[in-house]
Amino acid sequence: MSEKRKDYLSWDEYFMGVAMLAGMRSKDPNTQVGCCIVSKDNKILSMGYNGFPIGCSDDEFPWAREGGDPLETKYVYSTHSELNAILNYSGGSLAGAKLYVSLFPCNECAKAIIQAGIKEVIYDCDKYADTPSVIASKRMMDAAGVRYHQYHRTNREVKILL
Numbered sequence: 422m423s424e425k426r427k428d429y430l431s432w433d434e435y436f437m438g439v440a441m442l443a444g445m446r447s448k449d450p451n452t453q454v455g456c457c458i459v460s461k462d463n464k465i466l467s468m469g470y471n472g473f474p475i476g477c478s479d480d481e482f483p484w485a486r487e488g489g490d491p492l493e494t495k496y497v498y499s500t501h502s503e504l505n506a507i508l509n510y511s512g513g514s515l516a517g518a519k520l521y522v523s524l525f526p527c528n529e530c531a532k533a534i535i536q537a538g539i540k541e542v543i544y545d546c547d548k549y550a551d552t553p554s555v556i557a558s559k560r561m562m563d564a565a566g567v568r569y570h571q572y573h574r575t576n577r578e579v580k581i582l583l
């Protein structure tokens with residue numbers, strides 16, 4: 422009898438891979454963020470990516486990062502991947518869940534994560550670690566007992582023909 426496969430994805434690879442795949446739906450030209458929320462017993466509960474709210478056209482609202490008028494930048498309109506994933510969940514409580522995300526959550530997402538009862542955050546990139554937003558995020562998650570740690574990249578290449 423043949424043995425079971427040995428090179429299957431680990432749970433972390435699987436969930437971070439799903440988060441990264443979700444991020445590939447983002448229309449943000451600079452930073453695409455994906456998120457995957459998982460139950461304590463490793464079941465996927467919800468996913469999300471950064472984008473504009475329903476009814477706010479990707480073609481009409483601005484994707485710019487800078488400009489004299491804040492109303493002409495994406496920041497005042499985009500819904501973050503973590504918030505989308507939390508809001509996309511229609512199954513009841515997310516208490517005790519884990520959240521995989523490709524970018525460290527900002528302070529606004531940290532508030533939503535804490536209030537949803539999510540207990541663990543696994544993130545990939547932390548490129549805004551020095552900003553007040555991420556410093557505040559870590560401060561709030563520390564105070565609220567939300568654990569966070571960086572995903573350990575395995576450098577496994579996953580090829581999917583679509």
Ligand SMILES: O=c1ccn([C@H]2C[C@H](O)[C@@H](COP(=O)(O)O)O2)c(=O)[nH]1
Nearest residue numbers: 451452454471499501502526527530
């Ligand atoms: O917690 C977060 C923080 C940011 N995002 C999204 C919001 C924006 O669409 C991009 C960041 O764009 P930059 O050009 O790198 O400033 O990331 C998120 O989804 N979650």
Ligand SMILES: [Zn+2]
Nearest residue numbers: 501526527530
């Ligand atoms: Zn955020």
